[in-house]
Amino acid sequence: MPLDPEAQRIIDRTPAEDPNASGPLDVVAMREGFQQMWKMPDPLPEVGSVVNTTIPGPGGDLPVRIYTPEGEGPFPAFVWFHGGGWTIGGLDENEFSCRAVCAAADTIVMSVDYRLAPENPFPAAADDAYAAVAWVAEHGAEIGADPAPSPGGVGGRPPTGKLPRIATGGESAGGNLAAVAALKARDLGGPEIALQVLVSPVLGHPDDGRASYSEFSEGYFLSKSSMDWFFVTYPTGPDDLDNPYLLPLRSKDLTGVAPALILGAEYDVLRDEGEEYGARLAEAGVRTEVVRCDGLIHAFFGPLATELSAAEKARDRAAAALRAAFGTDGR
Incomplete structure (x- = not known):
């Protein structure tokens, strides 16, 4: 499908990378540039409440933003991780999408401000992601969530015939962390996860040879060179690249992992690895359900949510999948 005209306008206004630039990229400049490029949308979707707080994490207090829907709880919980190559980004650029999913899926959304590299390299972000999910399982009542399984059944999972009420989700590097949290939950004895919503997830390496990395290496908002830099910044060394908690596609066994909805943009270097993981x-x-969002570019779900009309369909699909996974379609 042709590139969405709204996506083309975003690409046209995005500064081109300097092919003659030399030396390492500066993380502070990258973070400042990202903040200057993005503005908070107005108006924002209505929800019952939005609260900034902290939860205990493996490296100290972990900032989180909790979105609660209108109405009477307790609610299921959707733990969300922002993108940014494990290096840049934060809670604000997901404000619109977190609110929209909170309202449409009738679920609490806990958006997690995990530790960033290079100050906190792998496995810091992965450890934070799993810790956040585990905290919700143990302390969900503190935020109005009821993560305990409820009567029901989806696709024969889980064997007890009851539905867990925790899901993970994220975009780009956040999709990576959502997938990693699901892997860790399987490997470490829980908690049981109802669904992982992976939006343009990072699951493999830029040099693995997938066609989308060749077709969209530059000029489509997220470049291969940016991904190369993230992979210099987040891992501590080559051995990390064999760890499935950094690259889930390195896992030799994916049996027993939580069900997945994978949403990928057609014009994105990360497209093929998401489809391969599916x-x-x-x-x-x-x-597993894999959806290719025709005509769209990277970051369509979160940072570019209000600029890409077609992204609304993806959010609606995610909300419907969450309702089905939680067994709250008729709530």
Whole structure:
């Protein structure tokens, strides 16, 4: 499908990378440039409440932003991780999408401000992601969530015939962390996760040879060179690249992982690895839905949510999948 005209306008206004630039990129400049490029949308979707607080994390207090829907709880919980190559970004650029999903899925959304590299390299972000999910399982009542399984059944999972009420989700590096949290939950004895919503997730390496990295290496908002830099910044060394908690596609066994909804942009270097991960999950017997969002570019779900009309369909799909996974379609 042709590039969405709204996506083309975003690309046209995005500063081109300097092919003659030399030396390492500066993380402070990258963060400042990202903040200057993005503005908080107005108006924002209405929800019951938005609260900034902290929860205990492996490296100290972990900032989180909790979105609660209108109405009477307790509610299921959707733990969300922002993108930014594990290096840049924060809670604000996901404000619109977190509110929209909170209202549409009738779920609490806990957006997590995990530790960033290079100050906190791998596995800091992965550890924070799993800790946040585990905290919700143990302390959900403190934020109005009821993560305990409720009667029901989706696709034969879980075997007890009850539905867990925790889901993970994220975009780009946040999608990576949502997938990693689901892997860790399987490997470390829980908590049981109802669904992982992976939006343009980072699951493999830029040099793995996937076609989307060649087709969209530059000129489509997220470049291969940016991804190369993130992979210099986040891992501590080459050995980390073999760790499935950094790159889930390195996992030799995906059986028993939570069901997944994978949403990918057509014009994105990360497109093929998301679709490959979906195929791997399905081969392992995991209920998986993979959706290619035609005409769209990277960051369509969060930072560019209000500028890409077609992204609304993706948010609606995520909300519907969450309702089905939580068993709250008729709530």
